[in-house]
Amino acid sequence: MKYHNTVLHQLLNFLPRQRFQAVVDRHNGDHRTRSLSCWDQLVSLLFSQLSGRQSLRDLVDSFNSKNAHHYHLGTRLIRRSSLADANRDRPIAIFQETFFYLLEKVRDRLPKQDATELVRLIDATTIDLNMNQFEWAKFRSSKAGIKLHTVYDPHAEIPVFFEMTNAKVNDRKALSSLPMMPGITYVVDRAYNDYGWYYSLTQQGSKFVGRMKSNAVYEVVETRPAKGAGVLADEEIRLTSNKAKKDCPISLRRITFRRAEDQKLLVFISNDLKCSAAEIASLYKQRWQIELFFKWIKQNLKIKKFLGRSENAVHIQVLTAMISYLLLKLVQLGGFSHLSLQQISRLMSVNLTSRRSIHQLLNPETERKIVAPQMSPQLNFGLSFA
Template identity: 40%
Template structure:
């Protein structure tokens, strides 16, 4: 499972930030393996992680690690640079994207953020009016089921502040909700030869100047009721000199939704379906919170929580790469459960759901 992590590149990342400065006996590699083990095994306390890991000491040599100590792991969680794990995630994400890249297919990226409640456990955590905790920001490829970038911030950081830092790739369609309403960022996406689809805020004033013909109205769970090319109406000096299209649709539950996009080529149904696909990133957040261990933390300081969240994302990527490399078709949840049960078992990933082979030899009958 750990084979996709290039040890030479990992060592370069560690040396670049002097990641082993304070814990030379417990290296960054030891730390990474321990936290990935904690994620996949489901152990949610330092004592449980240490006990389970040390109970399999016969495999430490092959992993390139040694005996784990609770105090050492706790200290490393508090002071090891987060950038070591962040660079490892970026390398694995690029590897997964290369594996899943298909020529001629449209590129779509979903952008969203999810809160990480810390409650009363961490008094230092900021309050954003709803929760006290942190926030996980992600850019996600829905076709490849791969998060391409993640960042952990305080809970009071506005989503758009992180969204504006996302590198824009030409020819890509970015889908996000109304929390990412920022006109200058929309113009940057358009100027970069990329497209966006978002939900309109009620306070945005728009004026239709061209009604588009709607040839197909019904989609999966919705019906198109209007498709117009619009301009921004403002009393001030703000302008939005990009093509803008407003699509109104009625969902099955009767609610009306208004979408905005700079895409003038796709049909209204296709654009509405793109925005509907945004829920895939919500499912990613739910899956990670439920089935990887970021509900209970191995440390209560800011650095430890960031490291654990990044370890969870690295574990997720390793599972996705393993599934693709070994042509495993089962649900990600089933694969994660099987891996958790067989972490220290010598077993090929391709046959992880198969029973062990039966010895073909038969006992000789006595005559």
């Protein structure tokens, strides 16, 4: 029988130990560490994410019960106090760089897109926290929480950037920390309506599609034919309020659209003066993909219940959740596009310590079929004349 490392070990092959250790050394992550290295911390947290552990004690007990596999994982028995201290104190930059390293690996496995087709969705999701346990995350008199401000690639179905902030941080204020690249079309909701940001995108050669505020003051420069299903109006406009025209002194597109599924009226704003109104409406429709992503990670990864109460511990847990997502995506891109990430995640969660190839796990029909041995004529003689 062919020998296989555990499924978790095969997942970790996407992240070479030497490469990870170089990041750790750069940030002095293992300085004065005796019982729990950064690698021990990462592997145990990934184990927690992918197997659905519910608490720090649950994680430590479950991980230590698999000690027969620790040697091949490059880990050792962990103590609850050591892991809690590491989550509180270790540099989050180690996990951020690991996320971006795996992100590049995912991108390398994707088919190349024409620059004119690149679309990024921007949105944020709020995760509620217990105010008594997470005082640093308080944002109202009786509420606490964090926000994940995310830039999402709908073609690759991956987050390409995210930032964790206190839930009180306004979505528009978070825009300044999100990386913007020339040639990309950014799709945003009404919460990100910022004319200065729209203008800076235009100046750098990017496009945007957003929702226009109902109280926006403008003049119509040109009225175009309303072509396309659901398109009620297609106008070229200029903003006329003193602040808006100073922040964004360019012509913009205003498109009035009625959504077929619920007859809701939507008014889009864009700096794209060439695409059809229907194409711009179609771009905005892609926003539902980032909503599905937020729903998926909340249902399948551990970002609603946290192993530590400090801001650093929460941040590291969110990062390891995103790292887990990219690892699952790398598996999917390795020849399993016929399976959803949910299917892959479920199969992985119950087989993390199984010594079985991922290929056999996800394609069970490829395993060698057991053929019943044929009986020799000498042993079969009693049946030959039945």
